[in-house]
Amino acid sequence: MEAQIKLGRILGIQIGLHYSWLIIAVLISLSLAAHFSAQNPDWGFGIIWLMAISTAILFFAAIVVHELSHAAVALRNGLPVRAITLFALGGVAQIEKEPQSAKVEFWMAIVGPITSAVIGIGFLTLATFLGWTPATDAATPLMAMMVWLGYINIALAVFNMIPGFPMDGGRVLRAVIWWITGNPGRATRGASIAGQVIAFIFIIGGLIGFFRGLGFGGLWIAFIGWFLLNAAKATYVQAEVTDGLEGVRVGDLMGRECATIDGRDNLQTVVSDHMLRTGRRCFIVTESSEPVGMITPSEITAVEERKWPFTLASDAMKPLSQLHTAWPDMPASEALDLLGKHDINQLPVIADGRLAGIISRDVILRYLVTRKELRK
Secondary structure: OOOOEEEEEEOOEEEEEOHHHHHHHHHHHHHHHHHHHHHOOOOOHHHHHHHHHHHHHHHHHHHHHHHHHHHHHHHHOOOOEEEEEEEOOEEEEEEOOOOOOHHHHHHHHHHHHHHHHHHHHHHHHHHHHOOOOOOOOOOOHHHHHHHHHHHHHHHHHHHHOOOOOOOHHHHHHHHHHHHHHOOHHHHHHHHHHHHHHHHHHHHHHHHHHHHHHHOHHHHHHHHHHHHHHHHHHHHHHHHHHHHHOOOOEHHHHOEOOOOEEEOOOEHHHHHHHHHHHHOOOOEEEEEOOEEEEEEOHHHHHOOOHHHHHHOEHHHHOEEHHHOOOEOOOOEHHHHHHHHHHOOOOEEEEEEOOEEEEEEEHHHHHHHHHHHHHOOO
16 A cells, blocks of 8 residues: 655655545544543633544554554564555555565564554553543543553554454464464465454444444444455455465566567557557567667657657667566566566566566466466
């Protein structure tokens, strides 16, 4: 999930907000204002809203710390972390590689709930020093804020330990199954199936709650279940893809004969004589028979159509130095991840500093379909 609003970097990790976060931030602030107003009607309008907004900000800061704990364990084990994004249902750390052992997966998953629990206990401890006890209501705005943050972070820790992918508890379950079976693919499928079962329970329970008077809270539970169901299904599909590409290298699937065009051809010629005539979407651009770049419909449509007859392919192409590339020994699953991450359809394959071929998303997916048809 990409962030639309970037806030800065912590530990070299980009922190950002998805637009959906703005909705939940407003809803939480409204909910907190109503909560503080009901418990402390004598505070006054200004104090109530100051505490509601301040508490919401600290809550989201605690979520960032939760995600940073995952990221810290990942970084310590050599797994690059691209960004942390806050969105409607919390936060997500975008870790670019999967852990290589059940032990790393376990600690990377469990550290998040532990961090939230520690934060929650810390806030309740601060509230206790201010004079609060579980048997009494919070008497001051600061105390009320500490108590709410304490309970909500402990609840967050418990919620995240639900044993279904992609929750932290689901990743813990995956690590346990992985450790027992020694098979990460089987572990992922098991955890994702558990996640789908739990998601259905959330959806059904939320809808029943809505019709029994729970109102928006029931719909919210059902929405969380819907999100978990989609995430768990996507994880299951990813596990199937990873298994299907096990042992397959880019060199096994790449096209070695690359369709080429002369860099001096104008875009009108490229479109009419090459793309539309052959149906190909990707061409290597050459100058003096040497590959210098690649051109696809994306580069062509970035130029106004009226300028196509006057624009050379070499001027519109993307130079090889700016392209994401693969190499023959790269696992095909990594190439597919790279294609998806950068939302591109093909990668040049470089060997010994020279262009060896092209690997495309279509070729990889056709291989998976063929393997599935043959039940291999």
